Amino acid sequence: MNIFKRLLNIGKAEIHSAIEGFEDPIKLTEQGIRDMKEQLAKSVEALAQLKALSIRKKNESETEDQTAKDYYNKAIILVQKAEKGEVEVTEADRLAKEALKKQASSQENALSLKKEHEKLQEECEKMQGNINQLKSSISKWENELKTLKARVQVSEATKDINKKMTQIDTGSTVHMLEKLKDRVMQQEAMAEAYLDIAHAGKSVDEEIDAIVKNGDTEAEDALQKLKESIKKG
Template sequence: MNIFKRLLTIGKAEIHSVIDSFEDPINLTEQGIREMKEELAKSVEALARLKALDIRKKNEAEAENQTANDYYNKAVVIVQKAEKGEVETTEADRLAKEALKKQTIAQENAQHLQKEHEKLFAECEKMQGNINHLKSSIAKWENELKTLKARVQVSEATKDINQKMTQMDTGSTVSMLEKLKERVVQQEALAEAYSDISASGKTIDEEIDAIVKNNDTEAEKALNRLKETLKKG
């Protein structure tokens, strides 16, 4: 994990500041995570082999203990048969001694295998701790990678906006807006002028009819008021 060791050997430095110092932090982090996962797979495989050996030693130790117990029981049976006269005493003593010797050898083997089992078990526990730490580190860096990608997206968007803002000519923009405002005012004035022209463009007959119509209406109203008055009288 050469690349990721560059990150892990920095010490207590902040992760973000460390990552920012590289040319391509995302690719470096992704590659580092891949290497850590490869290392994790190798460690799990090694742990499985070590545990298999540990289990084997444990089973062998238990088997040797059982063998030692069997030889002891056989020695007891031989002595009991000699006491009952079923076996000649000298022969019984010889066989019982041989059984006790084999018991001692089996016990020694069992003790040796038990020590190997205990040593292997301790190594398995240590390796399991390293694997757990490696898993935790992978999860940590994967979260950091997500954060890093989000930061890159935000920074790129911000940079793009700021770049566009710096490229804008503020003076020309204001000038353009002023010209647009002046044009709108001019258009509004022109529209009002056309409205005045349209209103004043009536013919003589139209003007006469308008006045006559207005007078007829007034006369009609006066006639109606007169009729009302007569009715009341």
């Protein structure tokens, strides 16, 4: 079948080249599977008709067999009646011969119908085998389609990531980071410089008062401890 050859060629193609190609492999595969399912439905319908014909031939063959047996029994009855004197011998013989002729004709028809039935049965078995193979092929290609879709998604995602990576200016990014680092270091140095300026800006009186006030605090603490020890004593 042409569809199998077409799908086989798609399966052998590289994913990237298939995507970039003129025909979309996913759409082609989906169409191929739809075609196979349509063919499967037609084959099943044809098989049903063939089986119906085979059954009909079998039934007709069995009917002819029974008819042959009936004619044979009728011939026997005619001969028996002639022997009993119930029917003239000449008339009985004539009718018995006709019955035997009809018996032979029915047997011949039964044999022909049986052969037709056997031939149709063989064709049914072959068609059933083809249907089973077609079902297997459909299942196989449906699984292949799932894999193909997954691979396409991965390849597309990878392509997008790689494309974005190529658009990133690494040198520019590093340069910006270096500028940011210099700016932070400059701000830290400026803060330290302002602190030094603040300390350097104190007057002599401010320095003296800071030390004196610190001494007063120490004296106040000592006096408080003395008072507490007297109370305890």
